[in-house]
Amino acid sequence: MHIDIISVVPALLEGPFSHSILKRAEEKGIASVQVHNLRDYAVGKQKQVDDYAFGGGAGMVMMIEPIARCIEALQKERTYDEIIYVTPDGKTFDQPMANTLSMKQNLLILCGHYKGVDERIRERFITQEISIGDFVLSGGELAAAVIADAVIRLIPGVLNDETSALTDSFQDHLLAPPVYTRPAEWQGMDVPEVLLSGHEAKINEWRFDASVRRTKERRPDLLAKSGLVKGELKSNKQ
Template sequence: MRIDILSLFPEMFEGVFNSSILKKAHENGAFDYNFINFRDYTENKHKKVDDYPYGGGAGMVLTAQPIFDAVADTTKNSEKKARVVLMCPQGAPYNQQKAEELSKEEHLVFICGHYEGYDERIREYLVTDEISIGDYVLTGGELGAMVVVDSVVRLLPGVLGNEASAPEDSFSHGLLEHPHYTRPANFRGMEVPEVLTSGNHAKIEEWRKQQSLLRTQERRKDLLATYPLSDKEKEWLKKISPKLD
C-alpha cells in the first residue's frame, strides 16, 4: 500500500510513523508513505493557501488550487484510482468496517486541512471519502489522519505478529472484545476465571463469546441493535443479563 498525506505541517507525522508498529510495517515493506506540504503547490506569490470566504464570515478557507494540483501530482503515476480521503468533522463517522475497507486499497491520499474549512469544490470534485473520527473539532486534520492510518496499516498482511489478532478486535465482528488475562493466575488474591485455566477449549470459546456479548450489552448496547443474535446468544444474554429487553 502507498499512503500520501497532504498537510501544511508534515513534521507532525514523523514521530508517529517512525515508532512502533508503523515503523516496523514500513521497514518490512507492508506500506510506503510520503508527506506533501501542499503549500509548495500554491501559485500565490505570497505562498498563501487560504482566503476569506465569499459572503463573509469568520475564519479563512483553504483554496482549491494548491490541493487540486498536489493531488494531481501525487496520483499521476497510480495504476489504479486512488482513494482521496478528506479529514473533516462533517465526514462519515469512522469505524472498524471502514478501516477494513480502506486496508484493501493500493493507494490512499489523505488531505489534512486547517483554518475554517475547505473550498467546497474540493469536496465536490476531488475527494472520494470524507471521514470524521468523532463529534468534535480539532485544530487540523493531522491527528485524525494519524488515527486512520494506524488503524488501516495494522490490518495489512504481515503487520501484526499474530494474524488472528485483528479479526478478534473489538468492532471487527460487531461486538466488543472479551476480557483478557495473563499470568499469574492469582494476583494479590484476584484470580483468573477458572474456565480459562481448564484446558477445555470449547468451554473457553463459549465463555469468551458470552463475555463479549455481556460487555457489549453493558457498554455499547447500541451495537446489539444491529448485531444478528442467534437464538443461543439470546438465551445467553437472558441468563447473564436479565434486564435485556
C-alpha cells in the first residue's frame, strides 16, 4: 500500500510515521507514506494557499488552484483507489471503514485547514470524506495520521502476530475483553482463574462473555450492530 498525504504543515506528520508499527511497515516494504507540502504547488512569493470566503464571514478558505495542481501531479504518478478529505462533516471513521481501506493499494488524503477547502475541490476530486469524531482540530494532519495508522496495521505482515488485529475492539462490533499478564496475583488482585486453566474453549467463552458485558456497560449502541441474538445476550445479563 502507498498513502500520499497533502498538508499545509507537513512537519506535523514527521513523528507518527517515524516510529513503531508504521515505521516497521515501511522498512518491510509493506506500506509507504509520503507527505506533500501544499505550498510547493502555490504561486507567488508568499506561496499563498488560502483566501477570504465569498460572502464574507470569519475564517479563511483553502484555495482551489494549489490543491488541484497537487492532486493532478500525483495522479500522473499513480491511480488512487480513494481520494480522501478529512473533515468534521465527513462520515465517522470506524473499524469496518479501516478494514475496507486496508484492502486498497493507493490512497490519497487531503488535510483540511482554516474553514476547509473550496467546495469545488470536493466535487471534482474527493471520493470519500472522513471525520474521526464530533470535534474540530486545528488541521487534518492528526486525523490523517489516525486513519493511516488504523489502516496500515491491518495489512498482513505489519503486526508480528497477524491474528492480533482480528481480535481488536470493534472488529465484531464488540469491545475487547479485559486482558492480564504476569504476575497472576498483585496486591490481593487475582487474574481470573479460567485464564490460567489452559482450557482454550473455556477461555474463549469467558472472553466472549466478558466482551459482551463490557460492551453492554460502555457502548450498548454497538450491540445492535453485533448480530448477537437474544439468547446470546441473555447469558450476559447483570
